[in-house]
Amino acid sequence: MKKLLVMVKRRLFIIVIVLQLLFLAVMAGLNYVVEEFGDVIYLETEPYDPRDVFYGDYVNLNYTVENIHPSYWFGSEKVKRNKVINVLLKPDERGLYVVKAASDKSLEPQGKEVVIRARYLYKDHQNVRHVTYGINRYYIEEGTGENFNTINENMVVTIALSPWGQKKILKVEKMD
Structure with a gap:
């Protein structure tokens, strides 16, 4: 049970990190998309x-x-x-x-x-x-x-x- 809880926390941590990186990439990319498609x-x-x-x-x-x-x-x-x-x-x-x-x-x-x-x-x-x-x-x-x-x-x-x-x-x- 304890091992399962540690695995879930680790996966949740990785998901949060990936979402933050994805958010930063989208924010940076929007600036260039405005020039291209606006x-x-x-x-x-x-x-x-x-x-x-x-x-x-x-x-x-x-x-x-x-x-x-x-x-x-x-x-x-x-x-x-x-x-x-x-x-x-x-x-x-x-x-x-x-x-x-x-x-x-x-x-x-x-x-x-x-x-x-x-x-x-x-x-x-x-x-x-x-x-x-x-x-x-x-x-x-x-x-x-x-x-x-x-x-x-x-x-x-x-x-x-x-x-x-x-x-x-x-x-x-x-x-x-």
């Missing part, structure tokens, strides 16, 4: 000057699609802060994605449109709703921060969107 979109940023000595070299990105004007809002009037909402984006004539609609309900994309999840922040005095996509910080190679002087320039950010909602910044470059 939709690639291009978003325009607004000028912003980040300065923070504690975080190293990074670019803080403020997207134009984070401001949802009243004509694009099709959701409830009272939305709580940090609620997950859906934003329907469509490409414009330059190939950059702009807001077509936003709601706290589901939205259906057609053609090249995509739905991206965002967190609702607030509504300002002009009824513009502000959201965040959770991809506002892009870390760059140490010492290259001066190449990303975003004070007076708009930039284009290439983003991969997975079918399950994960987002990843692929590239940040100055707008032509």
Whole structure:
């Protein structure tokens, strides 16, 4: 009986170790799967000057699609802060994605449109709703921060969107 209990504990221990390793492999692999199978979109940023000595070299990105004007809002009037909402984006004539609609309900994309999840922040005095996509910080190679002087320039950010909602910044470059 004691021998059987030791065998069961040993097998359970091995199963737990294997599951942990499998979990780590899946987490690492998901990052690469987003790039391979996700939709690639291009978003325009607004000028912003980040300065923070504690975080190293990074670019803080403020997207134009984070401001949802009243004509694009099709959701409830009272939305709580940090609620997950859906934003329907469509490409414009330059190939950059702009807001077509936003709601706290589901939205259906057609053609090249995509739905991206965002967190609702607030509504300002002009009824513009502000959201965040959770991809506002892009870390760059140490010492290259001066190449990303975003004070007076708009930039284009290439983003991969997975079918399950994960987002990843692929590239940040100055707008032509």
